[in-house]
Amino acid sequence: MSYKLFPISLCLCLIHFWSQAFATTDILCTSSKDCTLPFNFNAGTSIVIHWQRSTSTGTIVVHSYYEGKDQLDFQGKGYKGRTSLNLEKVPTGNATLLLKNVQISDQGVYDCYVSTVEGKKEGSVNLKVTGKKLKIFLNCFQCNM
Numbered sequence: 001m002s003y004k005l006f007p008i009s010l011c012l013c014l015i016h017f018w019s020q021a022f023a024t025t026d027i028l029c030t031s032s033k034d035c036t037l038p039f040n041f042n043a044g045t046s047i048v049i050h051w052q053r054s055t056s057t058g059t060i061v062v063h064s065y066y067e068g069k070d071q072l073d074f075q076g077k078g079y080k081g082r083t084s085l086n087l088e089k090v091p092t093g094n095a096t097l098l099l100k101n102v103q104i105s106d107q108g109v110y111d112c113y114v115s116t117v118e119g120k121k122e123g124s125v126n127l128k129v130t131g132k133k134l135k136i137f138l139n140c141f142q143c144n145m
């Protein structure tokens, strides 16, 4: 490896580590349909899950789970009755969130924080919402690349 290339490969390596530690998944959903925001973790004891969304006006709680059940007292108004976890799969390490009747205004970055006695994991899902026609167009565009 030439000496000049060294900083570049170091930089790529750091980017690689960063993306492993905090993975962002892009999800494309169709307006007015149901949408799943995927997130998996290593199963453990005392599972705590927080799905949150950061906006220009602050952080909105999208869905929380601890002490073995959903905890929705602090849930953001716009998400009432629209979110659910698969409660049977949570203990197996699946924190995938179902968001019903997705709207253009739901677009944005959703952060998921999970902790158990054994460890912690966090990640982001970048949700994009489109009308039906645009989604078909984007899918075609992606498969042609």
Ligand SMILES: *[C@@H]1O[C@H](CO)[C@@H](O)[C@H](O)[C@H]1NC(C)=O
Residues within 6 Å of the ligand: 036, 040, 086, 089, 094, 095, 096
């Ligand atoms: C997690 O649960 C969701 C919804 O129940 C399911 O679609 C998905 O396949 C599951 N993921 C894994 C890795 O089991």
